[in-house]
Amino acid sequence: MPELPEVECIRQAIEPHLLGQRVQAATLLRSDICTRSTPRVAYPKALLEGGVITGTLRHGKQVALVADDGRTLCVHLGMSGQMLINPPATLSHVHALWTIGHPPIRLVFRDPRRFGGLWTFQSPDDLRRDRWSALGPDALTIETAALRDALATTSRPIKAALLDQALIAGVGNIYADEALFRARISPFHPGHSLAPDQLAALAESIRGVLAAAITARGSTLRDYRNADGSRGQAATLHHVYARRGLPCTRCGQPLAGALVAQRSTVWCLGCQLR
DNA sequence: CCTTAATCCTGGAAGC
DNA sequence: TGCTTCCAGGATTAAG
Numbered sequence: 001m002p003e004l005p006e007v008e009c010i011r012q013a014i015e016p017h018l019l020g021q022r023v024q025a026a027t028l029l030r031s032d033i034c035t036r037s038t039p040r041v042a043y044p045k046a047l048l049e050g051g052v053i054t055g056t057l058r059h060g061k062q063v064a065l066v067a068d069d070g071r072t073l074c075v076h077l078g079m080s081g082q083m084l085i086n087p088p089a090t091l092s093h094v095h096a097l098w099t100i101g102h103p104p105i106r107l108v109f110r111d112p113r114r115f116g117g118l119w120t121f122q123s124p125d126d127l128r129r130d131r132w133s134a135l136g137p138d139a140l141t142i143e144t145a146a147l148r149d150a151l152a153t154t155s156r157p158i159k160a161a162l163l164d165q166a167l168i169a170g171v172g173n174i175y176a177d178e179a180l181f182r183a184r185i186s187p188f189h190p191g192h193s194l195a196p197d198q199l200a201a202l203a204e205s206i207r208g209v210l211a212a213a214i215t216a217r218g219s220t221l222r223d224y225r226n227a228d229g230s231r232g233q234a235a236t237l238h239h240v241y242a243r244r245g246l247p248c249t250r251c252g253q254p255l256a257g258a259l260v261a262q263r264s265t266v267w268c269l270g271c272q273l274r
Numbered sequence: 275c276c277t278t279a280a281t282c283c284t285g286g287a288a289g290c
Numbered sequence: 291t292g293c294t295t296c297c298a299g300g301a302t303t304a305a306g
Contacts (some may be wrong), residue, residue, distance in 0.1 A: 003299065064280085067301055079300050080284075113283045144298080156276070164300080171301055221299065224288070241299095262296090263280075 002059055002077045002173045004139055004170030005213035005234065006224050010083050011063045013054050013227035014107065016055040017085055018065065021101030025049060033109075046120035047096065048073050057124060059132045060139065061171025070123040074131060075109065078116030080223045084108045085143075087229060112223075138209050139170035144203040151199075152193040158194065158202075159187035160261035171206060173263045174219055174241045179205040181240045186272045187265050198274075205255040212237055240266040 026047035051067030082217045094107040121127040150167040162176040182205035220230030244257035248268040
């Protein structure tokens with residue numbers, strides 16, 4: 001669900017509540033959101049119970065909490081995952097919760113569709129080596145050269161390549177379409193044959209679109225909420241996503257729609273010619 | 275290599 | 291109103 005901007009907003013929102021605070025208790029309410037963890041460390045210790053949180057990390061769409069003894073908890077929100085601070089006690093689909101600091105605050109992992117999950121590691125280096133090494137460079141700071149390298153060997157449509165987290169980490173269906181519109185590139189252009197000016201424009205567009213979405217506190221379409229339960233405003237910035245058939249904000253002609261890599265894709269036939 | 279389809283789930287919206 | 295169908299921000303797997 002949440003793409004890079006939404007995950008970064010959550011990281012920024014929860015971090016001040018956690019830094020320097022001790023995890024008084026951690027509770028796993030649904031063990032199957034954790035069964036894919038790499039090392040089988042006993043719960044709730046693996047969920048940082050007893051540790052003091054010293055930092056947060058993010059790579060692409062994944063976020064992690066780090067404790068003072070190195071224990072590291074990676075959170076992937078999937079399609080409908082949320083991390084919430086002090087939510088209502090009646091909230092449904094809560095799969096894990098933490099009581100942190102004093103006076104204690106309650107941190108909750110909620111995920112109705114359960115495509116997300118938690119992964120536990122002994123150290124941040126273990127997380128990077130065993131899990132994040134499968135991801136490409138982070139999209140928020142992607143440079144032209146890194147984008148070129150990531151796309152060099154794929155003939156797939158650029159839209160499909162942007163969705164592949166092993167090539168670039170953090171771009172999902174919304175921001176792939178928005179970045180391609182901003183760079184005026186057709187979603188069908190083969191990844192490895194983008195011209196140098198297109199690579200530069202696309203790298204700039206990816207960074208710009210993601211940064212703007214973070215400033216607007218993320219795109220709330222239906223499910224996404226910030227850590228305090230509020231909605232993001234980034235959907236008002238969308239030029240193409242979910243606007244099939246509506247006039248292009250640049251040239252006015254109706255936006256086209258198609259399925260690319262099984263994902264709904266919207267673009268402008270007039271502005272995104274090559 | 276690439277693409278497509280199926281799969282994991284829930285729930286809101288649209289259609290009848 | 292009620293029932294059915296479709297669709298969704300993600301990601302992996304198998305098959306062609």
